[in-house]
Amino acid sequence: MRDALTEPLVAVEVGRPPAYQQVRSAVADIATLTRRELLIWLRNPAFIFFTIIQPVMFVLLFRYVFGGAIPVKVRGGYVNFLMPGIIAQSAAFASFGTAIALARQLQRGVIDRFRAMPMARSAVLLGRLSADTMRLVVTVLVILAVGYAVGFRFQNGFVAGVLMVLLAIVFGVVICTISGFVGLAIKDEESVGSFGLVWLFPLTFVSAAFVPIQSMPGWLQAFAKNQPVTTVIDEMRALALGGPLGLHAWQSALWLAGIAAVFVPLAVRAYRRAT
Amino acid sequence: MTTSGAQPTWDGPAVYVEGVHKSFGEVQALRGIDLVVERGHVLGLLGPNGAGKTTAVKVLTTLLAPDRGRALVEGRDVVRSPEAVREIIGLAGQSTAIQEELTGRENLEIMGRLYHLDAETRRRRAGELLERFDLGEAADRPTRGYSGGMQRRLDLALSLVSRPAVLFLDEPTTGLDPRSRLGMWEVIRELVSSGTTLLLTTQYLEEADELADEIVVIDHGKVIAAGTAQDLKNRVGGDVVEFHVVERDRTAEAVEAVRALSGSAPSVDADAGRVSIRVGGSGSSALVETVRRLDARSIHTEGLGVRRPSLEDVFLALTGHGAAEGDAPASQARRGRRSGRRS
Ligand SMILES: Nc1ncnc2c1ncn2[C@@H]1O[C@H](COP(=O)(O)OP(=O)(O)OP(=O)(O)O)[C@@H](O)[C@H]1O
Ligand SMILES: [Mg+2]
Numbered sequence: 001m002r003d004a005l006t007e008p009l010v011a012v013e014v015g016r017p018p019a020y021q022q023v024r025s026a027v028a029d030i031a032t033l034t035r036r037e038l039l040i041w042l043r044n045p046a047f048i049f050f051t052i053i054q055p056v057m058f059v060l061l062f063r064y065v066f067g068g069a070i071p072v073k074v075r076g077g078y079v080n081f082l083m084p085g086i087i088a089q090s091a092a093f094a095s096f097g098t099a100i101a102l103a104r105q106l107q108r109g110v111i112d113r114f115r116a117m118p119m120a121r122s123a124v125l126l127g128r129l130s131a132d133t134m135r136l137v138v139t140v141l142v143i144l145a146v147g148y149a150v151g152f153r154f155q156n157g158f159v160a161g162v163l164m165v166l167l168a169i170v171f172g173v174v175i176c177t178i179s180g181f182v183g184l185a186i187k188d189e190e191s192v193g194s195f196g197l198v199w200l201f202p203l204t205f206v207s208a209a210f211v212p213i214q215s216m217p218g219w220l221q222a223f224a225k226n227q228p229v230t231t232v233i234d235e236m237r238a239l240a241l242g243g244p245l246g247l248h249a250w251q252s253a254l255w256l257a258g259i260a261a262v263f264v265p266l267a268v269r270a271y272r273r274a275t
Numbered sequence: 276m277t278t279s280g281a282q283p284t285w286d287g288p289a290v291y292v293e294g295v296h297k298s299f300g301e302v303q304a305l306r307g308i309d310l311v312v313e314r315g316h317v318l319g320l321l322g323p324n325g326a327g328k329t330t331a332v333k334v335l336t337t338l339l340a341p342d343r344g345r346a347l348v349e350g351r352d353v354v355r356s357p358e359a360v361r362e363i364i365g366l367a368g369q370s371t372a373i374q375e376e377l378t379g380r381e382n383l384e385i386m387g388r389l390y391h392l393d394a395e396t397r398r399r400r401a402g403e404l405l406e407r408f409d410l411g412e413a414a415d416r417p418t419r420g421y422s423g424g425m426q427r428r429l430d431l432a433l434s435l436v437s438r439p440a441v442l443f444l445d446e447p448t449t450g451l452d453p454r455s456r457l458g459m460w461e462v463i464r465e466l467v468s469s470g471t472t473l474l475l476t477t478q479y480l481e482e483a484d485e486l487a488d489e490i491v492v493i494d495h496g497k498v499i500a501a502g503t504a505q506d507l508k509n510r511v512g513g514d515v516v517e518f519h520v521v522e523r524d525r526t527a528e529a530v531e532a533v534r535a536l537s538g539s540a541p542s543v544d545a546d547a548g549r550v551s552i553r554v555g556g557s558g559s560s561a562l563v564e565t566v567r568r569l570d571a572r573s574i575h576t577e578g579l580g581v582r583r584p585s586l587e588d589v590f591l592a593l594t595g596h597g598a599a600e601g602d603a604p605a606s607q608a609r610r611g612r613r614s615g616r617r618s
Pocket of ligand 1: 275299302303304322323324325326327328329330331369478
């Protein structure tokens with residue numbers, strides 16, 4: 001064996017490939033990881049349950065069980081009131097998969113393996129995000145189809161309807177950044193599964209998603225009225241059913257941009273540190 | 276496969292580590308580690324739980340930046356050119372990084388895609404590795420249903436997709452049953468015979484003895500010994516007298532009886548009632564003396580005999596505690612080896 005201390009060695013310099021090549025290979029890696037995550041999702045009954053079956057159950061439950069008892073002043077009745085709310089709620093809960101999958105992959109060493117490979121650092125998180133976005137599109141469209149089957153109709157034209165769907169997806173993606181951070185910060189699949197997403201319950205249920213805020217006690221109204229989920233749902237309702245668009249649009253944009261501005265860097269930092 | 280142009284030549288060792296320190300807050304995981312692995316050699320990094328093995332591997336595979344010191348892999352600095360290091364290494368970490376929802380073949384082919392192999396090469400490579408690691412039959416089943424040994428083999432296969440020049444295996448057999456362990460050794464030996472440089476960590480002395488050309492023993496973040504298995508055994512000097520006490524509760528008494536035969540305290544596995552005494556040189560005269568003393572107190576033994584020192588003895592001689600006890604103080608360690616592990 002050589003004596004490490006008596007023989008100073010000079011490291012070799014290795015040139016990096018040109019920028020365009022780095023971008024091209026990063027894009028290829030993101031595409032590969034997107035496919036990988038979607039394949040995992042399709043093979044995992046629990047993920048399918050959370051992103052498809054549970055939302056559909058919620059639609060039916062609220063439409064037929066609770067719906068009759070919730071009076072709303074909306075054209076077309078409760079089902080029209082409900083659908084934008086339930087779409088937003090489901091989009092938020094779909095981020096459960098993001099948190100669980102990240103925590104699991106971190107815990108199992110999958111992410112360490114990726115990071116020891118010649119791959120753009122950003123590829124793992126971006127691949128995840130792009131797969132989650134596609135998943136969200138599927139979730140939202142399935143709920144919408146079920147909604148149509150149980151009587152929901154857009155009241156405000158096609159373009160506004162499409163915008164509502166887009167807003168729901170953007171909202172879901174932004175919530176994914178919070179969940180992604182939670183998953184990476186907690187790093188433990190079981191903990192994430194049991195309490196990593198409790199914050200989603202007050203946020204989605206103490207909102208305008210299922211009931212008019214006026215029906216809540218005063219002290220809750222203050223929170224429910226001003227929190228981001230309500231703001232986004234109000235805007236989605238305005239798009240789906242008609243009504244003033246301006247105010248909620250701004251508020252939603254600010255909220256979503258604000259959340260992303262806080263949680264994207266936090267998630268990236270947690271990703272860098274976690275090992 | 277590599278994205279950089281011409282490969283710079285390097286005639287130094289495949290792995291070179293100099294004075295590497297790494298702390299996690301208060302915990303000093305590495306306190307000045309030096310390592311050299313020559314090309315085509317196998318280095319066994321041996322140490323108990325918490326010794327710093329995984330931390331060392333993570334520094335070498337660019338997953339953790341050292342606080343101080345230098346680490347080169349094929350001459351490439353892990354801090355200054357981590358991308359260049361990642362291009363030539365393979366890693367199988369302490370926990371298997373396979374994705375359980377995917378089949379063995381899918382796991383391998385996705386890995387090939389991430390190394391930018393073309394479709395044909397990707398498929399061929401996956402097929403080759405599945406065959407080589409005896410996973411052909413299970414290739415198209417989700418890996419969730421694989422046994423521990425199969426998962427480990429697939430994990431190793433994953434780290435070989437890119438034909439790495441230097442391979443890092445962190446406790447490749449921990450948690451495997453003896454049969455799977457032997458299978459894994461076979462696979463690793465074959466791999467090494469094809470010229471791959473390998474750094475492997477282990478808590479098992481016999482594993483390092485079996486697989487490694489050179490062994491570096493670390494404890495509490497420091498190298499405490501280095502050399503071939505034979506070098507290390509010579510260090511203990513002399514033979515080991517060993518016996519089992521029939522009446523387990525008289526083990527302490529037996530230890531008392533033979534204590535004076537050696538300069539160092541006998542090591543004891545209380546659960547098995549086993550006592551090992553390192554005797555300087557003359558094994559047979561010490562054996563006679565042992566028999567005499569135990570007989571005088573009517574302590575019955577079985578399996579009494581002399582043997583050459585094992586690496587376990589080396590470890591005891593070097594650290595004052597057995598390999599399995601980790602941070603346990605020497606006195607406590609004498610209560611015997613536990614099989615618990617995992618960081
Ligand atoms: N991320 C971390 N944060 C804090 N402490 C850590 C971290 N990683 C390792 N340590 C500590 O550093 C020390 C060395 O850990 P390391 O994982 O390198 O040991 P090891 O030799 O691999 O042990 P094992 O056989 O249990 O895998 C231990 O005391 C461990 O608790
Ligand atoms: Mg370890």
